[in-house]
Amino acid sequence: MKFGSTTDLDQEVLAFRKSLISNDYNTQEEKDFFADKILVKKVKKGEFILREGQFLKASYHLFKGCIREYYLKDGEEKTVEFYTAGDSLTVDVNNAHRLPSAVSWECVSECIISIFTFEVEKEMFLRFPRLESMCRMEIEKQYSNYKTEVNNFLSSSPEERYENLIKTKPELFQFVPLYHIASYLGVKPESLSRIRGRLRSSASPKA
Amino acid sequence: MKFGSTTDLDQEVLAFRKSLISNDYNTQEEKDFFADKILVKKVKKGEFILREGQFLKASYHLFKGCIREYYLKDGEEKTVEFYTAGDSLTVDVNNAHRLPSAVSWECVSECIISIFTFEVEKEMFLRFPRLESMCRMEIEKQYSNYKTEVNNFLSSSPEERYENLIKTKPELFQFVPLYHIASYLGVKPESLSRIRGRLRSSASPKA
DNA sequence: ATCATTTCTTAACTGAAGTCAAGAAGTTTG
DNA sequence: CAAACTTCTTGACTTCAGTTAAGAAATGAT
Numbered sequence: 001m002k003f004g005s006t007t008d009l010d011q012e013v014l015a016f017r018k019s020l021i022s023n024d025y026n027t028q029e030e031k032d033f034f035a036d037k038i039l040v041k042k043v044k045k046g047e048f049i050l051r052e053g054q055f056l057k058a059s060y061h062l063f064k065g066c067i068r069e070y071y072l073k074d075g076e077e078k079t080v081e082f083y084t085a086g087d088s089l090t091v092d093v094n095n096a097h098r099l100p101s102a103v104s105w106e107c108v109s110e111c112i113i114s115i116f117t118f119e120v121e122k123e124m125f126l127r128f129p130r131l132e133s134m135c136r137m138e139i140e141k142q143y144s145n146y147k148t149e150v151n152n153f154l155s156s157s158p159e160e161r162y163e164n165l166i167k168t169k170p171e172l173f174q175f176v177p178l179y180h181i182a183s184y185l186g187v188k189p190e191s192l193s194r195i196r197g198r199l200r201s202s203a204s205p206k207a
Numbered sequence: 208m209k210f211g212s213t214t215d216l217d218q219e220v221l222a223f224r225k226s227l228i229s230n231d232y233n234t235q236e237e238k239d240f241f242a243d244k245i246l247v248k249k250v251k252k253g254e255f256i257l258r259e260g261q262f263l264k265a266s267y268h269l270f271k272g273c274i275r276e277y278y279l280k281d282g283e284e285k286t287v288e289f290y291t292a293g294d295s296l297t298v299d300v301n302n303a304h305r306l307p308s309a310v311s312w313e314c315v316s317e318c319i320i321s322i323f324t325f326e327v328e329k330e331m332f333l334r335f336p337r338l339e340s341m342c343r344m345e346i347e348k349q350y351s352n353y354k355t356e357v358n359n360f361l362s363s364s365p366e367e368r369y370e371n372l373i374k375t376k377p378e379l380f381q382f383v384p385l386y387h388i389a390s391y392l393g394v395k396p397e398s399l400s401r402i403r404g405r406l407r408s409s410a411s412p413k414a
Numbered sequence: 415a416t417c418a419t420t421t422c423t424t425a426a427c428t429g430a431a432g433t434c435a436a437g438a439a440g441t442t443t444g
Numbered sequence: 445c446a447a448a449c450t451t452c453t454t455g456a457c458t459t460c461a462g463t464t465a466a467g468a469a470a471t472g473a474t
Binding site: 177178179190192193194196197 | 420421422423424
């Protein structure tokens with residue numbers, strides 16, 4: 001099977017595929033490389049990009065939809081992250097090769113993703129050192145942003161986290177059951193229920 | 208002032224400086240570059256590597272000692288990280304240039320650090336692309352490890368975090384007052400006191 | 415439409431952290 | 445040494461999340 005061919009000819013998929021190779025940042029040679037090597041495809045709701053225990057073989061970029069990242073802790077699903085349109089799903093490549101994944105990536109809605117295998121990445125860095133330099137800076141930025149997010153998360157209450165999530169990722173609530181959101185916020189579903197109750201009554205304090 | 212000269216001729220400083228340029232990973236050319244460009248120095252307890260609001264101009268590596276990272280939140284110092292021997296203190300260079308630092312780095316003991324300015328880093332990546340590639344992989348690894356740490360932190364109780372800290376960084380307790388450790392663990396000093404009380408009585412349950 | 419299942423809410427109770435206040439223990443300074 | 449300050453602990457009380465259990469509401473299946 002040849003990468004670069006999309007698995008389906010869906011119009012939406014083709015449009016996102018096109019966006020990959022029509023920007024001002026990359027040279028024609030680089031774009032040709034992408035066109036040849038990057039697969040774009042649609043994934044159905046409920047399907048998995050990665051399951052716990054599997055060995056990851058690629059990086060992904062999410063063009064459309066929502067992916068939930070979680071791991072099992074004492075038999076419970078602990079939701080760690082919700083990825084939405086524009087996010088990248090990347091990991092430490094060297095470790096991913098050696099260690100089975102601790103987390104699962106589940107599509108909680110229909111998703112459109114690009115797939116960029118580690119082999120292709122390696123080849124890219126060899127052929128286009130400029131891109132490795134850009135990736136290094138991009139990862140530094142992501143890491144730095146993640147640290148800031150973690151600090152914000154840690155210095156806020158579950159109630160503040162909930163209100164913040166509504167503001168920053170409202171689309172989530174269309175797809176994801178509240179008990180997954182509760183897990184993400186660091187509380188049990190019952191507590192999220194009470195938080196919602198408190199906010200309801202303080203928002204409209206029956207006169 | 209020329210980098211590459213140490214600010215003092217302390218034996219310990221010289222030893223760590225030597226370790227920078229005597230390894231099996233770097234070529235002679237690279238080592239010469241390090242010898243010429245990297246400053247190693249001793250910093251006194253209580254001094255700051257970086258203060259909130261300043262613009263960071265370098266990366267640091269901690270050879271010896273302990274550095275506390277914190278930021279001000281509602282007038283309170285929130286301790287985010289304790290760096291110990293072997294840790295690197297790095298940030299997103301592009302952002303650091305533009306934005307004043309939100310955090311401070313305070314030496315809570317006498318420290319020996321290496322200083323690697325962003326200009327030197329830039330020059331290094333130009334002259335030794337191989338090192339940029341290695342740095343990219345190193346950052347990926349650090350990012351990945353940090354994610355794992357955050358997940359462990361979030362899925363444990365303050366009590367478990369305290370016990371874990373005693374195991375993983377016992378040297379901290381020599382230098383750092385408990386209320387900073389409490390902040391790091393995500394609780395108030397009074398709560399850490401009670402946690403310690405609980406552990407004391409369960410460890411030696413007076414018969 | 416009815417039944418079954420999943421998801422969400424409510425209530426009563428427990429346990430741990432936050433707050434405020436007081437004071438003990440330890441450290442620094444004159 | 446004594447006074448002043450910093451750091452740590454304890455107690456009483458409040459608040460909020462966890463737990464268990466029950467049931468309501470929403471969703472899916474036949």
